[in-house]
Amino acid sequence: MSSRLHVLTPPLPLRAVALAAVLAIVGAVLIVLTSALDLLAALAVVGWLLLAGAVALLVVAAMSWRRMRVVVEFTDGGYRINGPESHEEGSWADVTKVTQAPTSLTIHHGPDRRVRLVSPRGVTAEMVHLTADLAKRLDASRGYTGQL
Template structure:
């Protein structure tokens, strides 16, 4: 088997995009209304500030969504997990147990060390593929075979 990379992505920050849309509508309405009705310039400036805030919120939300991805590389010898705040690696020979809930995969290395992979989006196709690939590689390392 060769090395394979799985990427677990977080859910889209829909609430942030919704707030940004509301800010953009309010900013555009305030800017257009204050310009058309010849209201004080302060209102036009406030409208532009709301629009700039909406754009900034979209950029921050998209950037944080992209950075929160977790990259899992499985090879014949072991695994490497790179996330936004952690880097884990291990060898299949050191794995004592693997447990799974619908959204969490835990790789046990003895009684104390555990590596947790959590899918914040719930059960996804990528999590299912990752679990199957991990089981196949662990079986191959242990000498198990699915052939009769």
């Protein structure tokens, strides 16, 4: 087997996108109405500020969504997990148990050390593939072939 990457992504920031859309529409309406009806220039400034705020909110939401990804790499010898604020790694020989809940996977290294992977989006195809790949690699590290 070779190395394999699995990427767990957080849910899309839909509230931030919706709020940015509302801000952009209100800002655009203020800008257009100010020009069309010869209203106070201050309303146009407010419109431009709302439009700029909408763009800034979209950029921040996209950056935070991208940064919150967790990359899991499985190799023949072990695993590496790189998240936004953590880095974990371990070898298959040190794994004593793996437990699974519907949205998480816990890799046990003896009685004291645990590495927990959480899928914030719930059960996803990537989490299913990750779990299957982990099981194959653990079996291979212990010499199991899967045949009876």
